[in-house]
Amino acid sequence: xxxxxxxxxxxxxxxHPKVRWxxxxxxxxxxxxxxxxxxKLGYPEAAVWDLATQGFAYARMVDLITRIASVGFREAENIxxxxxxxxxxxxxxxxxx
Amino acid sequence: xxxxxxxxxxxxxxxxxxxxxxxxxxxxxxxxxxLDFLExxxxxxxxxxxGEPTLHPGFSVxxxxxxxxxxxxxxxxxxxxxxxxxxxxxxxxxxKVKILVNVVTNPESFDGLDKRLVSLFQRLNTKTIPxxxxxxxxxxxxxxxxxxxxxxxxxxxRLGLAHPKAEGGNHFLHPRYYPAVGRKIAEFSSKxxxxxxxxxxxxxxxPCMFPESSFSSIGPEMAELGKRCxxxxxxxxxxxxxxxxxxxxxxxxxxxxxxTDTELRNVFSKKQETFRSMMLYKKCSNCTYRQHxxxxxxxxxxxxxxxxxxxxxxxxxDCQGTLLSHFF
Numbered sequence: 300x301x302x303x304x305x306x307x308x309x310x311x312x313x314x315h316p317k318v319r320w321x322x323x324x325x326x327x328x329x330x331x332x333x334x335x336x337x338x339k340l341g342y343p344e345a346a347v348w349d350l351a352t353q354g355f356a357y358a359r360m361v362d363l364i365t366r367i368a369s370v371g372f373r374e375a376e377n378i379x380x381x382x383x384x385x386x387x388x389x390x391x392x393x394x395x396x
Numbered sequence: 397x398x399x400x401x402x403x404x405x406x407x408x409x410x411x412x413x414x415x416x417x418x419x420x421x422x423x424x425x426x427x428x429x430x431l432d433f434l435e436x437x438x439x440x441x442x443x444x445x446x447g448e449p450t451l452h453p454g455f456s457v458x459x460x461x462x463x464x465x466x467x468x469x470x471x472x473x474x475x476x477x478x479x480x481x482x483x484x485x486x487x488x489x490x491x492k493v494k495i496l497v498n499v500v501t502n503p504e505s506f507d508g509l510d511k512r513l514v515s516l517f518q519r520l521n522t523k524t525i526p527x528x529x530x531x532x533x534x535x536x537x538x539x540x541x542x543x544x545x546x547x548x549x550x551x552x553x554r555l556g557l558a559h560p561k562a563e564g565g566n567h568f569l570h571p572r573y574y575p576a577v578g579r580k581i582a583e584f585s586s587k588x589x590x591x592x593x594x595x596x597x598x599x600x601x602x603p604c605m606f607p608e609s610s611f612s613s614i615g616p617e618m619a620e621l622g623k624r625c626x627x628x629x630x631x632x633x634x635x636x637x638x639x640x641x642x643x644x645x646x647x648x649x650x651x652x653x654x655x656t657d658t659e660l661r662n663v664f665s666k667k668q669e670t671f672r673s674m675m676l677y678k679k680c681s682n683c684t685y686r687q688h689x690x691x692x693x694x695x696x697x698x699x700x701x702x703x704x705x706x707x708x709x710x711x712x713x714d715c716q717g718t719l720l721s722h723f724f
Contacts, residue, residue: 319703
């Protein structure tokens with residue numbers, strides 16, 4: 300996995316206003332109504348999305364991902380940052396720096 | 397197949413209805429254009445609905461025009477029609493006209509049936525198919541069998557599920573109640589079958605709502621039940637076409653002279669492609685009915701009600717990575 304942990308300094312990610320999602324038994328399905336595209340998030344990215352929608356702060360989110368995915372801090376950071384970065388690239392999240 | 401809503405005017409106020417109950421009437425020219433569209437699409441039956449279509453001042457003219465062009469008629473009515481419309485329909489040949497009478501009051505028994513409906517079924521008997529739109533799990537269905545047997549209607553009953561409009565605002569049967577409704581339909585089916593009375597299922601039913609033990613009593617319809625959420629084409633009074641009424645706010649197309657039903661369906665299907673991944677229940681993504689092609693995941697509009705949205709913003713602090721690296 301790419302190390303994204305140092306690439307996102309001072310970055311904020313917000314949900315694109317035209318993005319909706321549904322919870323499935325095996326993850327989360329994101330629907331972008333404006334771009335008319337979808338993305339299925341499996342484990343553990345679906346957990347990242349769920350925590351973000353619940354308003355968890357970044358540090359708490361990384362902490363929770365270490366337990367949810369049974370990984371260390373560095374890897375949890377990579378999972379969270381990789382997920383955020385990828386979703387921003389695809390337009391599901393809006394990134395501001 | 398395409399439905400033509402010739403008016404949104406109605407004399408009932410069903411809480412699940414998609415129509416706005418206003419004085420929108422399709423013009424004669426638009427109706428002719430609609431018949432042209434059906435003709436070039438190779439569709440032989442004109443499905444007329446509303447609101448209550450018999451309240452359109454040109455109702456009989458429209459029906460006569462369609463019959464003169466060789467179409468059969470399938471009329472969707474709540475049964476509360478003007479006497480003039482009733483007399484007109486009485487005179488038409490049964491082989492050309494079928495009337496789906498949606499009993500909107502769901503009486504607890506046959507005896508509770510409104511007198512006007514009794515009169516309608518007596519006069520139009522063999523041309524009618526009684527039906528019910530189900531918007532609550534506490535439904536009674538036995539009266540439908542009594543209507544069929546008591547009035548000698550066609551040996552069918554039509555059942556529909558009340559679906560939500562994509563934009564919300566109407567009452568609908570929540571999918572959590574589907575299994576309870578499925579059990580009642582299964583019971584009804586086992587009573588109706590011995591009399592040769594079958595069920596016509598409208599769109600949106602899914603196999604998982606029925607007990608597996610009831611599949612054989614429900615009959616051959618069962619195999620196709622879960623696959624019926626495709627663009628139906630509902631032509632609105634102003635000549636605009638929607639994929640179906642519940643999804644009318646999502647996209648509408650003009651009834652152009654160069655389009656056939658297949659082409660229009662493809663336009664809607666393409667637009668809906670992204671949304672089709674949404675299904676009725678969380679469990680649908682792992683469901684064997686879907687995996688084996690027996691179900692597509694239910695009504696798209698109902699599935700879309702599961703969508704969530706929140707305006708979250710997540711700030712990634714500039715110290716991340718650096719601080720955490722101290723732990724290792």
